[in-house]
Amino acid sequence: MTIRITVLFVLLTGSSFSQTIEILSAEDTHYIKITPVHLTNDFLFFQSDELSDSIKIEEINSVIMIKNNDSPITIKAVLATGYFSLFYYMLEYMYKEAPFTIPQFAGVFSVFILTGTGAGIIYGKIINSYPKEKTSYDFSTMPVKEKYTILKQILTNNKASFHKTA
Amino acid sequence: MIKKLIICAVIGLLIGKTFAQQDYMYTRPGWLTFLKNIPGDMRDYTRNPFTKKNLWGLTAITVSTGLMIYYDDKLLDASNELSDQLGWSEQTNWRMEHIGDGYLQLYVASSLIGYGLYYNDNRALQSASQIFESVFAAGTIVQLLKHITGRESPFVATTPTGRWRFFPNQTDYHHRVPEFDAFPSGHISSITAMVVVLSENYPEYSFIKPLGYLAIGLNAIGMMNTGVHWMSDHPIGIALGYSFAKIAVKKGRTQIKTSTKTSPSFSIYPLFVSKDSFGIHISFTL
Numbered sequence: 001m002t003i004r005i006t007v008l009f010v011l012l013t014g015s016s017f018s019q020t021i022e023i024l025s026a027e028d029t030h031y032i033k034i035t036p037v038h039l040t041n042d043f044l045f046f047q048s049d050e051l052s053d054s055i056k057i058e059e060i061n062s063v064i065m066i067k068n069n070d071s072p073i074t075i076k077a078v079l080a081t082g083y084f085s086l087f088y089y090m091l092e093y094m095y096k097e098a099p100f101t102i103p104q105f106a107g108v109f110s111v112f113i114l115t116g117t118g119a120g121i122i123y124g125k126i127i128n129s130y131p132k133e134k135t136s137y138d139f140s141t142m143p144v145k146e147k148y149t150i151l152k153q154i155l156t157n158n159k160a161s162f163h164k165t166a
Numbered sequence: 167m168i169k170k171l172i173i174c175a176v177i178g179l180l181i182g183k184t185f186a187q188q189d190y191m192y193t194r195p196g197w198l199t200f201l202k203n204i205p206g207d208m209r210d211y212t213r214n215p216f217t218k219k220n221l222w223g224l225t226a227i228t229v230s231t232g233l234m235i236y237y238d239d240k241l242l243d244a245s246n247e248l249s250d251q252l253g254w255s256e257q258t259n260w261r262m263e264h265i266g267d268g269y270l271q272l273y274v275a276s277s278l279i280g281y282g283l284y285y286n287d288n289r290a291l292q293s294a295s296q297i298f299e300s301v302f303a304a305g306t307i308v309q310l311l312k313h314i315t316g317r318e319s320p321f322v323a324t325t326p327t328g329r330w331r332f333f334p335n336q337t338d339y340h341h342r343v344p345e346f347d348a349f350p351s352g353h354i355s356s357i358t359a360m361v362v363v364l365s366e367n368y369p370e371y372s373f374i375k376p377l378g379y380l381a382i383g384l385n386a387i388g389m390m391n392t393g394v395h396w397m398s399d400h401p402i403g404i405a406l407g408y409s410f411a412k413i414a415v416k417k418g419r420t421q422i423k424t425s426t427k428t429s430p431s432f433s434i435y436p437l438f439v440s441k442d443s444f445g446i447h448i449s450f451t452l
Contacts, residue, residue: 036422037191047191087273091264112269116276121284123277128285155422 021154024062025055026140031064036155041148057151058144065154067133071126079126083119090115190367190419192288200299200414207303207413214409227401234398238327241397242320245390254391262388265381266353271301271360293367296414300359303414304406308352311402313339317349321393328396344394351395351403357385358407359414366415 022031023044037052038045045054071079094108137154139147196202215224234241249259264270275294282290316334318324322344331346339346361378368374382404389395 035191037420038422047193083277087270088261091269094269109272112272113276116273117280119273120277120280120282120290124281124285 020066022064022066023055023060024064026059026061031062039148039151039155042144044151057147060147060151061138061140063137063139063151063154065135065137067135071130075126079123083123086115086119190421192292192367192419194288195292195295195418200295200302203299203414203417204303204306206417207299207410208306210413211303211307211409214413223405227405231398231401234396234401235327238396238398242390245387245397248387249391256392259388259391262384263353263392263394265385265388266351266355266357268301268356271297271356274360274364289367292418293363296363296367296411296418297360299414299418300363300407300410301356304355304359304410305352307406307410308350308355308403311350312347312352315349316346317396317399318346319344319348319394320390320396348395349399349402350406351386351389351399353389353395354382354386354400354403355407355410357382358404359411362408362411363415366411367419 020033021036022033023046024031032048034046034048034053036044036046042057043054044057044060045052047053090112100108137150139150142150214220254262275297278290278294278297281287282294313336314333316331316339318328318330320328323329328348330349334346357378361374361382364371365374365378386395386397386400389399390397
């Protein structure tokens with residue numbers, strides 16, 4: 001039993017950090033949230049609001065990385081236990097009430113879908129309630145080559161640790 | 167001592183925090199994208215196994231299935247003994263069996279849809295779509311094979327390793343399903359498909375693979391202990407789930423490239439210049 005609990009605990013301790021990237025161009029006044037697609041020596045191609053776009057690297061004035069902090073292990077453990085307990089409660093209740101007619105089956109499926117959807121939204125609300133860590137990279141005075149190197153680092157492993165302004 | 171070493175190894179593998187940026191771009195799938203993709207998935211699947219690259223995998227599945235069919239009764243006894251030794255109740259085995267019956271997949275995919283729609287997260291929506299796509303595509307092939315092979319399930323077996331009635335009468339099949347539907351396992355293919363989709367799309371969550379593989383293993387043992395499947399029903403089920411999940415994932419995302427172009431190429435992209443103007447970028451590299 002001890003081993004089972006330890007393994008479950010270890011499995012739940014694996015953590016991760018999702019991140020979003022925003023850029024500010026030289027001729028603009030507001031940051032745009034982007035999903036990078038392709039980086040060349042001169043251009044960064046990206047997706048923003050479902051549209052494909054691109055920007056010259058020399059025109060990028062600043063890049064902001066927003067990292068969502070991970071929730072504590074205890075919260076994760078409670079959420080995971082609750083999530084799967086709810087699933088098995090519904091499943092066992094369903095099999096007790098079986099067999100079903102086809103319309104009743106539609107109802108059963110709807111219960112699983114709606115509960116799952118609600119669980120996804122609640123999970124997102126809890127996870128997104130933790131403070132976000134913001135890192136800005138000031139590109140305004142940098143040569144293009146250096147901007148490219150930092151962008152490449154951000155896109156490949158996100159460990160760019162220099163030229164931070166905040 | 168060995169148990170402690172295993173625990174330490176698992177801790178070492180899993181406790182490290184991962185800083186991962188998405189290496190893939192995800193577009194929002196349509197509500198019926200998963201259904202529209204299935205015919206193409208079938209086409210890709212029939213091409214893939216017979217390539218040189220996958221020859222070893224195909225051979226391994228064939229040989230392992232053959233060996234398992236030969237020893238199926240002994241493997242079933244071993245699984246029941248394991249259940250007794252670990253003190254698993256009938257209810258525990260029932261729960262393990264239902265890891266792969268589709269309800270869990272529906273529940274998890276719905277959660278991804280809820281999260282994805284509420285937070286505008288295309289990766290979550292794509293993952294849900296890919297789970298449905300791979301489960302349905304693999305399920306179609308599984309059903310086809312079941313209706314062709316007609317193998318008895320362990321709990322109704324009339325021979326030690328279950329009788330096979332190839333190309334059974336389909337009316338008999340639907341009147342006495344357990345007498346014909348053991349091979350291959352659809353449960354194992356659906357849980358495998360879900361685990362592969364999630365582990366491919368969320369590589370930064372290091373627990374998905376070990377937890378997912380554990381779930382696949384428990385599902386396999388649970389189905390043997392409840393008498394619905396033989397051990398040899400699993401390899402092809404796993405292969406189908408894995409292959410269709412890989413195909414669905416490949417279709418559902420685009421890799422972000424970060425290379426300097428050295429090979430000849432031609433590209434046209436919209437060019438973002440400032441807030442009020444845009445243009446077209448045409449690039450031709452020799």
